[in-house]
Amino acid sequence: MSVQTYTPQAFHRQAHDALGNPQIRSNFRRAMDGLMDKRRSVFSEWDVETLRELGANIRLRALSRLPDLLEQLEANCQANGIRVHWAGDGDEACRIVREICQAREAKAVIKGKSMVSEEMHLNAHLEAAGIEALESDLGEYLVQLNEQTPSHIIMPAIHLNTDEISDILHDKTGTERTRDVDAMTAAARAQLRERFMAADVGISGVNFAVAETGTLCLVENEGNGRMTTTVPPVHIAVTGIEKVVEQLRDVPPLYALLTRSATGQPVTTYFNMISGPRRADEHDGPEEVHLVLVDNGRSAIYQDDELLDTLRCIRCGACMNHCPVYTRVGGHTYGTTYPGPIGKILMPHLMGLEATRDLPSASSLCGACGEVCPVKIPIPDLLVRLRKESVGEGRGNVPGAGVKRNRKEVFAWKSWQWLATHPGAWRAGTGMAGKLRGLAPSTLRPWTDYRTAPKPASTTLHALVKRHRQDHDTTGESES
């Protein structure tokens, strides 16, 4: 498998390639069908709407007090012995992590799954500083071995099937080829186990940061998160500033929503609550715990009352699992750290609308994402908002606003507006279209690449209704 770089600028080409790749198509279709079934079945006995309402309110309440909660989180983490760092952007966050590593003369870092670290491009940064960063989440490990990026925020290697995984493990680690998933998992675990012991620093993400208690919650299934945060002498947690919640009691509903929405699990195998480094009377745990709070564009999103909803996200991935576009093109096609619907509403803020110009439009606005979002983010509305920013006059709250505005399109919509607000002209125009239907083109690309061309009817509904009324008036009743 060749190493390929994906960019949002090349969305169309990447979509074309993915659509023409039967392996990608079937890997994603099968995986997403399975995830949708699991979610449906795990929620079947629950009042999911009430739970989603609760989840949305918890997140909204936290966001409404975000600045205060972050300060409270910082104070309570510090009281617990966790050192708190603030990073304005990804580069600053990378520098903070690197400096912590360098202070310990770290050569090897082991990582739990963290999308924020992907967003920061942390591995490349550490590598450039001579620090090896190894992914310990099985999916991330495979993706890293294969020199790729995650194709899904929860299941990073979902684009690979059993044979491909077997090939990667064989080629990169010398593992014997097998189709036995348990054997492959065991081999990878054995390889990783030694690395946990040898790592100088463990780096993880955070699912919920509790302001009230200064607790970092980490949700995982493989135990690699537990190992990453307890075995090495230093633990660095990196997270976006939006992950804070007010109180400990906010966590159970969000956790219940997260696992069910993500993988259809009623509970994960591990749920870690990290509340500081090893105490004097404790036998294990890290000597140092650091929390890096990463902004990277989030404060700007926070300034806008509507776009703010983007920050409710708890990173479950249900939106991508249910997205008919993601299901067909896969995660890499988006060329962004976060793919799928959440990526389409988040990445324009992180990369600007110019680089991501094809993402907000890459949706039929079918609403499947918004319907399953555990915290009720109005994703379709936010896509429309970003489209508005793209074609607007450039005064919006998103970097790159106005990038898609062009005179021809503006003129077309203005003309449409004129016609649709002048009913007499509308009727004349639509009536004329019907009379000239013989001249209607049979090729209207790209529509007709997949369908026949629509042909105006010989009579409009306006004309049919007029005739219908006359019949009515003559016969005194409706014809049938």
Next chain:
Amino acid sequence: MTPLKQYPPRPDKVYFYGTCLIDLFYPGAGLDGIRLLEREGIEVVFPDDQTCCGQPAYTSGYHDEARAVAAAQLDLFPEPWPVIVPSGSCGGMMRTHYPQLFAGTGREAQARELAGRIFELTEFLVHVCHVTLTDRGEPQRVAMHTSCSARREMGVADTGPALLGQLEHVELVEQARAAECCGFGGTFAVRHPEVSGAMVDDKARAIEEAGAEHFVTSDCGCLMNIDGHLEQQQRPVRGEHIASYLWRRTS
């Protein structure tokens, strides 16, 4: 999630909003919708000055243009009668997005008032008219494609199948992944033609594989997309608007 809809008692009069796609491409579906309502003893008022609900501009991000066009539609329905729309998509625009579009403007209250009496045709036939249909057609296996906006914006996924279920000689078959989008999405179909093409191909196959001899939908966007694909592929299964199908089989 659409808030719980309170259905009014059966009125003497309703407005009919035909939609621009029906006006131009499927006028028969509009007329059949009107006939179905008239058969229930309801007088149907068709405001001549109706044009387009504004949705194409709205979803493309041209909100000033959409608002201007929507504003012209707001004035067409002065009496407090229900407004019947034979499309979940245009209905969803008027019910869900008009209040958003006019929020903070002088016409917000008017938009909200109108939104509260917008009904999708099949929804109105089932929940307000409580229609009873007598099937006069030949036996046929039919699939229903409910549009995403009817399903998710208007919350009326069940009313189309409920009406088909009344037709004695119609066997309603359900295609795999019935709730999945057909790939139309307005400008999406031309901005992302390959993705849209893959979606409509899957939808058309699913309808065929369900054993359907015919399909119906309550939205002409989906109809133009799915039927246009089946026609291009020269497949035997074809589609029509549910209003036309119901009228044809029961008149």
